[in-house]
Amino acid sequence: MSAIPVNPTTASAYPVSFDVGYPDRPLDRFTSFFRLFAVIPIAIVLSFLTNAGMVRDAAGKSGWEMVGGGGIVFLALVLMILFRQKYPRWWFDWNLAFTRFGYRVCSYLFLLRDEYPSTDEEQAVHLEMTYPDAKLLSRGMPLIKWFLAIPHYVVLCFLYIAACVCWVIAWFAILFTGRYPRSLFDFIVGIMRWELRVGAYAFLLLTDKYPPFSLEA
Numbered sequence: 551m552s553a554i555p556v557n558p559t560t561a562s563a564y565p566v567s568f569d570v571g572y573p574d575r576p577l578d579r580f581t582s583f584f585r586l587f588a589v590i591p592i593a594i595v596l597s598f599l600t601n602a603g604m605v606r607d608a609a610g611k612s613g614w615e616m617v618g619g620g621g622i623v624f625l626a627l628v629l630m631i632l633f634r635q636k637y638p639r640w641w642f643d644w645n646l647a648f649t650r651f652g653y654r655v656c657s658y659l660f661l662l663r664d665e666y667p668s669t670d671e672e673q674a675v676h677l678e679m680t681y682p683d684a685k686l687l688s689r690g691m692p693l694i695k696w697f698l699a700i701p702h703y704v705v706l707c708f709l710y711i712a713a714c715v716c717w718v719i720a721w722f723a724i725l726f727t728g729r730y731p732r733s734l735f736d737f738i739v740g741i742m743r744w745e746l747r748v749g750a751y752a753f754l755l756l757t758d759k760y761p762p763f764s765l766e767a
Contacts, residue, residue, distance in 0.1 A: 565682065565757045566750045568653065568743040569767060570662045571674035572735055576728030578664040583725060589659045592667050596655050599648060622648060627755050628692040630684075637684040637755070645754055650677045653742065660713070660738050661720055661730060677746070682756045692755050699752040702761060706748065709741045740765025 581588055600621035623641045630636050647670075654667040654675045663674050716734045723731050747761035 564747055564750070564759065564761065565680035566746055567676070567678045567767065568739070568746045569676045570657050570735075570739050570742075571676070572732065573663065573674075573730065577661070577724050577730060579725055579728060581664055582661055582721065585659065585661060585721075588666075589655065592655055592658070595669065596652060599651070622749075622753055624753050624755075631687055631692050631755060632689050635684050635687070635689060637682055637687070639681065642679075642681055646677075646679050649679075649746070649749070649754070650675070653677050653746070656742060660717055660742075661724060662735060662738065679750065679754070679756060686758075687755070688758050691758050695752045695755065698760070699748050702744075702748040702763070705763065706741070706745055709744070713738050713741050737765065743767065 622645050627637065627641060630638065630641075650672070651667070651669060654673060657663050657675045658665075658667045665673050667673070716738055720730050720734050720738075723729060723734075744761075744763075744765055750756045751759070751761045
């Protein structure tokens with residue numbers, strides 16, 4: 551899957567963009583009521599792609615560890631940028647496709663849309679990334695970006711607590727009116743957009759530009 555370049559002057563100054571189309575019709579109340587159960591099959595598919603599981607080390611202690619090559623290609627990218635200053639296009643395409651899929655699942659879970667998440671079609675969840683010129687990326691920055699992003703992690707933790715409250719309010723609103731309150735919709739989309747920018751900086755390694763503390767597009 552190839553990326554569609556984002557023009558910073560027309561979309562965003564940051565090399566990623568995210569938006570979800572606001573539903574132009576009443577949402578399905580039945581699937582919204584059972585959303586936590588309905589999302590389970592596609593969430594299992596997503597978990598298989600990340601290949602994250604509980605493993606035991608030689609000492610018998612349990613801990614989370616990434617096994618296999620699924621999920622976002624991160625450590626390999628760190629090494630490639632550090633030693634070769636290259637960002638292989640097929641790794642970018644994989645990260646883009648995987649991230650799009652993950653955000654479709656999250657959008658469905660947050661009740662933003664009621665179309666069941668597709669593994670490959672864009673649907674109403676629009677996520678774009680600009681393929682980076684690795685020669686313009688600092689070689690050493692990938693080693694510390696995850697650390698520099700800590701302030702964002704802290705803010706996002708509080709924002710996602712607020713998002714959970716909004717999710718409950720939206721759930722009741724959809725059940726009674728069929729509509730997602732627009733202010734809550736925009737707030738949750740903004741949080742997801744913020745998280746995407748942090749991920750693009752710290753883990754996708756698309757840019758050296760520090761992500762803004764903003765919900766806005």
